[in-house]
Amino acid sequence: MCMRSIHQQVKINWPVRALFNYVSDISNNASWQEHVEKTEWLNDERNTSGARFREVHKNADRDSYALCQIDEFVPYQKRSVVTQNKSFHSTYTYEFEPANESTVMKVTLEVRARGLYKLIEPFAANRFLQAQARDIFRLKEMLELED
Template sequence: MQSIYQQIEINWPVRALFNYVSDINNNATWQIEVAETEWLGHERNTSGAQYKEVLRDTGNNAYAICQITEFIPYQKRSVLTENQLFTAASTWEFEQHEQRTVMKLTVQVRPRSMYTPVEPFAATKFLHERARDLFRLKKILESEE
């Protein structure tokens, strides 16, 4: 299993940042690999809710199924992501710090099969992209001010 931990401070109040990150319609704006998202079923932003992420530059052939595993408003959001190559558990934690928010991301990735040589590379790429996505998010949101 591979993992990363990243922390960033964003000049947005915790409630606004949490709501932005929790709105899956924003994922394609700040997550480089995501082209579009759609909810699966009727549940939204609650433990057990699922959505599909279509990956960019794949002609709608590659996608991931994401399930929210923990949802504590304005504090924590955890998502289990599964695609053909790996399973990833991502946790975003939010903490108010004056008028800003400290956002922490922990991601653990496990290849789905030890027999495919590309899986460790894909998992590492996913980890690095998630870390870069935080800095992209900060740049996008703080340039809106």
């Protein structure tokens, strides 16, 4: 099966360092990622390539989670996370560019269906991508309302 991807760009009225730190703090994930209930680090490493964490997902009928690993971490510039659960293998890449007092955040999300979801590809992957894309705009709205 092929990897599907989306590319988005959003300007958020937060300085680059503050936005990067917010997005990199996994304890914030549940506040702006609709499917995340909570996160926890799996080892002592934090915000470095190779650091691992688990996301517990909101799911009405059963507990669901994803294992995540930071693939690339360049402070205030780029963060890439590889995520795997029963249904999908995905890579989230966030790039941050200062724009005066704001930040342009570029997001690339690549996803490949796994398990039974392979049977309904591309529908499942496209639905997953759309849900994740909404999170970026939820982040913008939430952070700009705080100001």
